[in-house]
Amino acid sequence: MTLALENIVKAFKKDVVLDGVSLSVGRGETLVLFGPSGAGKTVLLRLIAGVIEPDAGTITIKGRDMEGVEPEDRGIGMAFQNFALFPHMDATENIAAPLTARNMNKTAITETVGKIARMLKIDHVLHHKPKELSNGQKQRTALARALAGEPDILLLDDPLRNVDAKLRFEMRLELPRLLKDQNATVIYVTQDYKEAMALGDRIAVMNARGIEQTGTPEEIYLTPANIEIARLFGDPVINLLDVSPVQVEGGVCITLSGVPVNIDAGYSEMVGRDCIIGIRPEAIRFVEEGSAEAIPLTIEAETPLNEKTVTLGLTQNGREIMVSRPAGTPGPSQGTGYIVIDANHIHLFDRATGKRIVPVKTQAAGSQGVAP
CATH class of the missing domain: 2.40.50.140 (Nucleic acid-binding proteins)
Incomplete structure (x- = not known):
């Protein structure tokens, strides 16, 4: 397995957010974390990324225990809900940041950025600074930056939330193709069940403190573990x-x-x-x-x-x-x-x-x- 979590516990003061969560994701697999707001989906992503540390349990990537490993050393690409774009850089520079850090040549950078920007329908705003972008354009720019780096593991926190309905539908078709081409291991968070069904090789349905059921989209739909999942x-x-x-x-x-x-x-x-x-x-x-x-x-x-x-x-x-x-x-x-x-x-x-x-x-x- 590329990524494995075992008995993860995380609490903020007395509020237990995750209680004994275990999960494994294989190379090239897209696992969707699906559930209501407050179920701990984003917290789980941040733990994998190394932004926060678990109170108990282990996280391993390619068999290596991630305890004490800094986020930049985990081989992870991230696109979180708060965008986290560099305000002094235009969209092109933001998207190219992981490529520039690798000293990729300028021609290859231009080609990579252009390809992803066209797919995400932001090629017309590549020279705009974040303050000039709409929330939907900011979200797609953050997604493009995560994709451009072609990381081994890609963490996507509801990256289509602020995208209009038409583009959201198109992205449900295009994004899986791009992810398969990159052969990345993807953890994708969404509250949209149609998006979960369209994008996930498997879906992990979360509730307060943990995971209620994991399975293929067909298994989740045809054999829900309980009434709440059926609903x-x-x-x-x-x-x-x-x-x-x-x-x-x-x-x-x-x-x-x-x-x-x-x-x-x-x-x-x-x-x-x-x-x-x-x-x-x-x-x-x-x-x-x-x-x-x-x-x-x-x-x-x-x-x-x-x-x-x-x-x-x-x-x-x-x-x-x-x-x-x-x-x-x-x-x-x-x-x-x-x-x-x-x-x-x-x-x-x-x-x-x-x-x-x-x-x-x-x-x-x-x-x-x-x-x-």
């Missing part, structure tokens, strides 16, 4: 409904609007227990009245969202359910509609702990039914 990923947000599974002939079912809905028989251990079922809006589709397992909904509202249409409906008990379907496909906009649920794409959570329940048949022998 964080997806637009529209996942439907969450209180249920109590019952045993029926041939399997297990839950009831919505008085209609029994079969779910995975592996949930048999949860029969009679208080649970929460999670249903992604895209795992629900409208059907004709009378279809098998059709659940009636009272349609409350319909919202077109370009590539999809989102419908809000109410069950007979007044519980809200959102349905997402591709734009242009049929569906009721008022009155009563009927839905069916793809049982292969539901989640069952323990109501007391919020943890996802793993159907018994998917578990290793001897393991428990609650996701770790």
